[in-house]
Amino acid sequence: MISEALFFSAVLFTIGVVGVLTRRNAIIIFMCVELMLNAVNLSFIALSRLHGSANGQVFVLFVMTIAAAEAAVGLAIIISIFRHHKSVDLRNINLLKG
Amino acid sequence: MLQDLAAVDTHALAATAARYVGLLPLIPLAGFLVNGALSLIPAYTMGPGDPSAAGHDHDGAAAARAHAVDHAEQSGATGDDHHAVARHPYAAVASVVGPLVLVLSFALAVAIWLAMASAGEMRTPYVQRFFDWMVTGDLKIAWAFQVDQLSMIMVLVITGVGMLIHIFSIGYMGDDPGYPRFFAYLNLFVAFMLVLVLGASYPVVFVGWEGVGLCSYLLIGFWFSDKANAYAGKKAFIVNRIGDVGFLLGMFLLFANVGTLDFTGVAASASSLGYDSALVTTICLFFFLGCVGKSAQLPLYVWLPDAMAGPTPVSALIHAATMVTAGVYLIARSGFLFAMSPTACITVAVVGTLTALFAATIGLKQWDIKKVLAYSTISQLGYMFMGVGAGAYAAGMFHLVTHAFFKALLFLGSGSVIFAMHRAYHHTGSHEDAQDMRNMGGLRKYMPITFVLMWIATLSIAGVPPFSGFFSKDGILGAVFARAQHGALADATWLGMPGSAVLYVLYVLGLVTAFLTAIYMTRLMLYTFHGPNRTGEAEQAHLAEAPWSMTGPLVVLGVLSAAGGWLDLPAALPLGPVGVLEKWLDPVVGAATAAVAGSAGEAVTSTEYFLIGAAVVIAILGIVVAVARLKPALLVPKRDALPSHGFEHVLEEKYYVDEIYDDAIVRPLVSGSRNVLWTGIDRGIIDSLLVNGSAVLARGFGWIGSQLQSGETGAYAWAIAIGALAVLGAFTFR
Numbered sequence: 102m103i104s105e106a107l108f109f110s111a112v113l114f115t116i117g118v119v120g121v122l123t124r125r126n127a128i129i130i131f132m133c134v135e136l137m138l139n140a141v142n143l144s145f146i147a148l149s150r151l152h153g154s155a156n157g158q159v160f161v162l163f164v165m166t167i168a169a170a171e172a173a174v175g176l177a178i179i180i181s182i183f184r185h186h187k188s189v190d191l192r193n194i195n196l197l198k199g
Numbered sequence: 200m201l202q203d204l205a206a207v208d209t210h211a212l213a214a215t216a217a218r219y220v221g222l223l224p225l226i227p228l229a230g231f232l233v234n235g236a237l238s239l240i241p242a243y244t245m246g247p248g249d250p251s252a253a254g255h256d257h258d259g260a261a262a263a264r265a266h267a268v269d270h271a272e273q274s275g276a277t278g279d280d281h282h283a284v285a286r287h288p289y290a291a292v293a294s295v296v297g298p299l300v301l302v303l304s305f306a307l308a309v310a311i312w313l314a315m316a317s318a319g320e321m322r323t324p325y326v327q328r329f330f331d332w333m334v335t336g337d338l339k340i341a342w343a344f345q346v347d348q349l350s351m352i353m354v355l356v357i358t359g360v361g362m363l364i365h366i367f368s369i370g371y372m373g374d375d376p377g378y379p380r381f382f383a384y385l386n387l388f389v390a391f392m393l394v395l396v397l398g399a400s401y402p403v404v405f406v407g408w409e410g411v412g413l414c415s416y417l418l419i420g421f422w423f424s425d426k427a428n429a430y431a432g433k434k435a436f437i438v439n440r441i442g443d444v445g446f447l448l449g450m451f452l453l454f455a456n457v458g459t460l461d462f463t464g465v466a467a468s469a470s471s472l473g474y475d476s477a478l479v480t481t482i483c484l485f486f487f488l489g490c491v492g493k494s495a496q497l498p499l500y501v502w503l504p505d506a507m508a509g510p511t512p513v514s515a516l517i518h519a520a521t522m523v524t525a526g527v528y529l530i531a532r533s534g535f536l537f538a539m540s541p542t543a544c545i546t547v548a549v550v551g552t553l554t555a556l557f558a559a560t561i562g563l564k565q566w567d568i569k570k571v572l573a574y575s576t577i578s579q580l581g582y583m584f585m586g587v588g589a590g591a592y593a594a595g596m597f598h599l600v601t602h603a604f605f606k607a608l609l610f611l612g613s614g615s616v617i618f619a620m621h622r623a624y625h626h627t628g629s630h631e632d633a634q635d636m637r638n639m640g641g642l643r644k645y646m647p648i649t650f651v652l653m654w655i656a657t658l659s660i661a662g663v664p665p666f667s668g669f670f671s672k673d674g675i676l677g678a679v680f681a682r683a684q685h686g687a688l689a690d691a692t693w694l695g696m697p698g699s700a701v702l703y704v705l706y707v708l709g710l711v712t713a714f715l716t717a718i719y720m721t722r723l724m725l726y727t728f729h730g731p732n733r734t735g736e737a738e739q740a741h742l743a744e745a746p747w748s749m750t751g752p753l754v755v756l757g758v759l760s761a762a763g764g765w766l767d768l769p770a771a772l773p774l775g776p777v778g779v780l781e782k783w784l785d786p787v788v789g790a791a792t793a794a795v796a797g798s799a800g801e802a803v804t805s806t807e808y809f810l811i812g813a814a815v816v817i818a819i820l821g822i823v824v825a826v827a828r829l830k831p832a833l834l835v836p837k838r839d840a841l842p843s844h845g846f847e848h849v850l851e852e853k854y855y856v857d858e859i860y861d862d863a864i865v866r867p868l869v870s871g872s873r874n875v876l877w878t879g880i881d882r883g884i885i886d887s888l889l890v891n892g893s894a895v896l897a898r899g900f901g902w903i904g905s906q907l908q909s910g911e912t913g914a915y916a917w918a919i920a921i922g923a924l925a926v927l928g929a930f931t932f933r
Contacts, residue, residue, distance in 0.1 A: 121916050195910025 106147035113140035127179045127189040131172075138168050212325040212346060215314035216307065220327055220344050223304055223354065224393040227386040230300030234293050234383035242287040242376030284625075285376040294373075297382030298365040301389060305358035312351050321347070322786045324463065326399050333402070337458060345399035345462060349787040352596060352780075353396035353528055356603045360520045361389050363752035367611050368512040370749040371618055381421060381510065388414035392521050396528060400461045401450045404529070408446065408493065411522045412439050418517060419509040431508035438502040442492015449485030452478070466535040474539050475691070483536050483543030487550075490526025494580045497554045501857055503577055507569040511614030514569060519576045519610050520603040527583040527599050531592040534791030541691035544588050544795060545698055548679065551584025552705045552712070557854075559715035563722070564850035566837070567634050568613045571723050575660065576606055578712060582675055585709060589688065589702065590795025591678030592788035593767065593781040598671035600780070601763045605656040605668055608756035612653040615745045615753065616727060619646060623738040631735070636723065637837040641732035645742035648750050650728045652757040657724050659760045661717035662818040665774070667763030672713060673814050674769060679706045680810055686797035710817050717821025722829055730831025771807045 113136055120133030142161045149157025183189050212218075287293070315321060324347035333340040365385060372381050388411055395407025412435075420432030454460055456478060457468050472479040490496070495503035506518045517523070530537060530547065537544050555578045562574035579602050586595030619642070620633035631638050643650045659666035662673070682688045683702030691698040732739055744750060767780035843851050852858075 118920055122913065122920060125913065191912050194912070197908060198910030 103147055103151050107144055110140045110144040110147070113137075113143065125191050127182065127191055130191070131175055131179065135168060135172070138164055210323070210325050211318040211321055212311075212314060215318065216310035217314055217325050217346050218327065219307060220311065220325075220346050220397065221329055223307055223344075223358075223397065224390040226300045226304045226307070227390040227393070230296050230386035231383050231390060233296045234379045234386060237287075237289045237293055238377065238380035238383050240287075240289060240379075242285045242378075284374045286374055287376060287378040290373065290378045293379040293382045294369045297379075297386060298362065298369065300386055301358060301362040301365045304389065304393070305355075305362045308351070308354045308358045311346060312355060315346070315348070315351060320786065324350075324399075324787075326461075326463065338454065340400060340402050340460060342403060343399040343461075344397040344403075346397070347787050348783050348785075349528070349531060349596070350396050352600065352784070354393060356600055357389060357392050357396065357521050360603050360607050360756070361392075361516055363755055364512050364516045364520075364607060364611065367515075367614070367749050367752045368510075370746050371512055371614055372510060375510075377421065381418075384414055384417045384421070385513070385516065388418070388517060388522070392525075395525055399463075401453065401465075402460055404532075405446060405450065408489070408525065409443065411517070411525065412436065412443070412493070415439075415506065415517050415522055418513040419506045421509055421513065425508075428508040431502075431505040435502040435506050438499050439492045442489045442499055445485045445488025445492070449482050449489065452482045452485065456482075462532065469535045469539060472536075472539065475541060476539075479536060480540040480542045483533070483540045484546065486529060486533055486536070487526075487543065487547055490529055490584070491550065492526075493529075494523050494526030494584070495577050496526070496550050496581065496584060497557060500554060500558065500577050501860060504570055504573040504853070507567070507573050511569065511610060511617060514573070515607045515610030515614065518573070519606040523576065523580055524583065524599045524603070527580070527587055527595055530584070530587045531596055531788055534587075534590075534592050534788045537587075538590060538687075538791035538794035541687050541698060541795075542693060544590055544688055545691065545693040545701055546588070548585050548588030548705055549693070549701065551581040551586075551588055552708045553581070554578070555581025555585065555712045556708050556715070557581075559712045559719065561850055561853050562719040563715060564843070564847055566636055566851075567632075568616065568636050568639070568723065568727060569610075569634055571636075571719060572606070572609050572613060575609075575716070575719065576602075578716060579606065579660070582672060582709070582712070585679060585705060586675035589675075589679045589682045589705075590686075590792055591675060591682075592792055593778075593784045594671065594674035594678045596784060596788075597674055597767045597780050598668075600766065601659070601667035601671040601760070604756055604763050605659040605666075605760040608652060608656040608753060608760050609660070611749070611753055611756065612649050612656065615646065615649045615749055616642060618745050618749070619742050620734065622743075623734060623741040626741040627735070627737045629735065629738065632837055635837045636726040637834055637840055638734055639727045639732075640730045640734070640831055640834065641728070642742065643728040644732075645739075646728075646744045648744055649753065652753045653728065654724060655757045656760050657720045659763075661720050661822060662713050662814055663717075663822070664815060665761075665764060667760055667766075669815070669818070670764035670767060670769065670772075673811055674767065676706060676709050676713075676814060677769065677807060677810050679709060680806075682796065687795050710813065713814060714817045714821045717818045718825045721822045721825035725825065725829050725831045726834060730834065733834065733836045735836075769807070769811075771804055771811060 117133045117135075117137035117140060120136065121130050124130055124133065142164055145157040145161045145164070149155065149161075179189055182194060186193055324345045326343055326345050328341045328343040330342050331339065332342040365382070368381065368385065372378055375381065391407045391410025391414060393407070395404055395411060398404035398407055416432045416436040419435050420429045423429045423432070450460060453465060456472060457465055459465060459468070469479075472482070492499045503518060503523065507514055509518070537547070558574040558577035558581065562571050562578065565571045565574060579598070583595045583598050583602070586592075586598060616639065617633050620639065624631055624633055655666065659668035662669045664670075679702055683699050683706060688702060689697075689699035693701050732742075734742060765775050765779075768774055768777050770777050842848070849855070
């Protein structure tokens with residue numbers, strides 16, 4: 102039971118990482134990050150159940166709260182980037198170039 | 200400490216004038232402060248806003264400015280006493296304060312001396328502590344003065360002769376715009392010189408030693424607007440530093456091995472250094488290096504002839520009578536060390552004798568009257584070192600005292616002559632050299648008093664009886680001869696040679712020097728005072744004797760030069776009380792003298808008469824040869840003089856020693872500093888490699904870091920992912 106859950110979580114996380122690394126669209130990268138967060142949430146839940154402890158579930162609630170806040174801030178940033186560059190393609194956005 | 204205090208309280212001098220010894224240097228120091236404050240007020244101001252320029256004084260101030268410019272333009276490298284003429288508004292105050300502090304100091308010195316004389320024989324010095332100066336670890340140095348027979352001799356000479364020279368300066372420097380500054384420096388010099396001779400430990404002496412060096416520098420470069428004078432001051436200062444390193448190293452070695460620097464403490468434990476050990480010889484030679492610098496001996500004498508760039512009273516006080524004799528004083532003071540090292544003693548005597556001979560030969564062909572006296576001073580200092588080197592400390596000090604009399608007289612006399620010459624040239628607006636003997640001649644007619652007094656000094660320095668120089672020089676030569684016969688020095692070997700043979704050679708060289716001394720001094724007198732006058736037709740009317748404020752001190756010095764020999768008559772010539780000075784100094788230097796001389800006494804009387812006779816014959820022979828060979832009538836003024844040839848020219852050019860030093864030391868040092876140290880090391884390695892190199896390095900690392908900041912968020916994400924994987928991998932597969 103636990104191994105399937107963890108395997109599934111790992112698959113989800115890897116999909117998220119690959120998405121972040123390969124895609125250039127800011128919205129899609131953002132969604133991939135959410136995917137990674139939720140993969141972690143899944144393993145928290147599975148391990149919480151395995152240990153019969155509520156600690157993991159409490160963590161998940163925190164992660165979801167943070168993710169919501171992050172989504173709000175992140176989407177706002179992406180919108181303002183779009184207003185400025187007329188694009189959300191990260192290849193065009195390199196203001197921090199040294 | 201408690202014991203010392205008790206000893207001081209019970210000392211014979213405890214309740215006498217000696218307890219005010221601390222005031223001795225403080226009185227001239229007060230004079231320095233007053234005159235120094237006055238010197239801050241300028242003699243004339245240059246701007247158009249100057250109220251005096253608009254008032255009645257207008258012409259005078261303008262003339263003074265014109266003169267200042269004139270002299271700055273025409274003055275050459277000779278550094279003669281040409282200078283701006285303007286009377287300082289507070290010159291009268293300086294005229295009172297400057298000499299007055301010396302009169303007070305001299306009075307106090309005499310009071311202390313009388314107290315010592317009435318206290319009877321005093322075997323231990325009276326040491327007065329004022330405060331702890333340096334206390335660190337084992338090093339405890341108190342600011343303390345030591346009154347004993349040796350320091351009192353020096354104090355009396357410094358304040359007495361110094362007082363006369365201060366009075367002379369009133370007339371000589373009266374028209375100089377820097378008049379109060381001159382007295383300020385002169386007072387400061389006397390203060391430091393008194394610290395030097397009164398100091399009860401080597402460090403306190405060193406303070407005075409450096410202080411007089413500073414004042415010497417300031418006074419040589421007194422007319423600093425002329426570059427040659429400023430360079431001469433710098434030269435004196437730098438050459439003296441070489442010697443001072445020796446003094447410092449000597450002190451360090453002494454402290455490391457004896458653990459104290461007080462004279463009494465070192466004297467008590469000096470025997471722990473070991474008789475004739477390498478250590479005590481090294482210490483003595485380091486101290487002697489200091490003396491070589493300060494007292495202008497070979498090879499560091501080169502600064503003293505250039506020091507004549509200073510005003511003539513400075514040459515008399517600092518560069519003849521007092522400061523340059525500090526080295527002789529230091530060796531007499533350190534007699535307990537030198538007596539333990541025959542090697543060092545003979546070295547001192549050899550260096551002194553060679554310097555005496557070398558300088559005397561140069562003196563034969565100098566034309567500048569002050570340069571002749573400068574080389575004569577170097578030569579006479581060589582005699583003093585010959586004496587103290589041979590362990591005849593009393594004889595060396597005796598020559599120091601008589602030399603202070605007759606050389607101060609010679610310098611002040613030459614100052615009188617220069618004053619008269621300068622005044623004459625000033626009247627006619629001529630810019631001839633007022634110090635060149637070729638421009639003098641026949642001054643006997645115009646300056647009879649100076650003429651007679653200068654002859655007394657000349658006979659004295661030449662060693663003609665009964666003048667003072669005869670007795671003191673005879674004392675030194677007799678002592679060298681006696682040491683060559685028996686005693687510690689005769690038994691010692693020096694550089695593989697038997698000490699006895701070395702000392703006999705030194706004695707003969709001393710006689711040769713005495714012969715040369717008689718010649719060059721007679722030459723100076725003949726060219727200056729005899730024969731026809733070469734100053735110029737128009738100038739002759741203005742040649743005259745200096746005012747009495749200048750001639751008066753000369754008369755006093757003349758009496759002292761003539762009668763100074765009675766201070767220390769030899770036993771062979773009992774014309775009065777015999778050996779007064781020697782007996783007076785016995786508590787200080789007697790033990791050291793006995794250690795060097797051995798148990799046997801001086802030379803037997805018949806030999807002694809022969810030595811005296813030889814010295815007299817040689818002196819008179821020198822004068823006769825000079826009178827017979829030199830023809831003042833044939834001399835032409837400086838501007839018409841033909842260049843000299845051959846060895847004469849080498850002598851006139853002072854053996855090219857300055858040029859050799861320039862080529863061998865100064866130029867390699869300068870070019871080495873410029874090409875290796877500055878261009879190579881400072882600019883090449885430090886500036887380029889280290890300073891700029893570290894900047895380049897930092898910028899390079901920054902460039903690498905900035906290249907990592909591509910701004911591509913994807914790349915950052917890859918870096919984070921790979922990093923996270925690496926960390927995971929490291930933890931998993933470790």
